[in-house]
Amino acid sequence: MSETESYPELGQVVQILQGREAGQFAIVIEKVDSRFVLLADGDRRKYDRPKKKNIQHITFTRFVSPEVQRSLLETGRVTNGKLRYAINKFVEEHLTDLKKGDQLDGERRCN
Template identity: 30%
Template sequence: MLSNDLSVGQVVEVSAGKEKGRIFFVVKIIDHEYVLISDGKKRKLERPKLKKVKHLKRFNVINNKVKNKIVSDQTMTDAFLRAELTKLNLFI
């Protein structure tokens, strides 16, 4: 899976590593192989997790509120990320 399949604000599930099975938002695309992910709970925005794209299962859900805040450099809180994941009923 290539990063051009992913978008900022997209919901992903980790398929390998300590966070296996947890749901996150993509907060930054580094290159074709790596992205930064955060959920606002265990992985906060100050320290997002660097993850290989091949270790992520992507959902066809892109949260436009999260995407717009990231793209426009608006301040975003961990509570906001948690709330948006909870609204999707995917939060684990």
């Protein structure tokens, strides 16, 4: 497994697996060290008060927000609105894919 596959990028959407926020999506806003990242969603978890999370307690998605990543790399910060926008964009695309997948699975079972 390469470094990029085993460690999330800045601006990458992740799903939290453990803890009080399990099941929710957040965005990587900083890499702390080889085991921890800082996560924020712009809503309950603002940029100013990110959650430090062990990377073993999150699952990575393939979605990296170019807007969030660019903002973090250029200015070192990102607005909460941009975080909310990126997560909403991901959820809309992801849920659409899931519905299509569920429909296809259902058709296969009927045959």
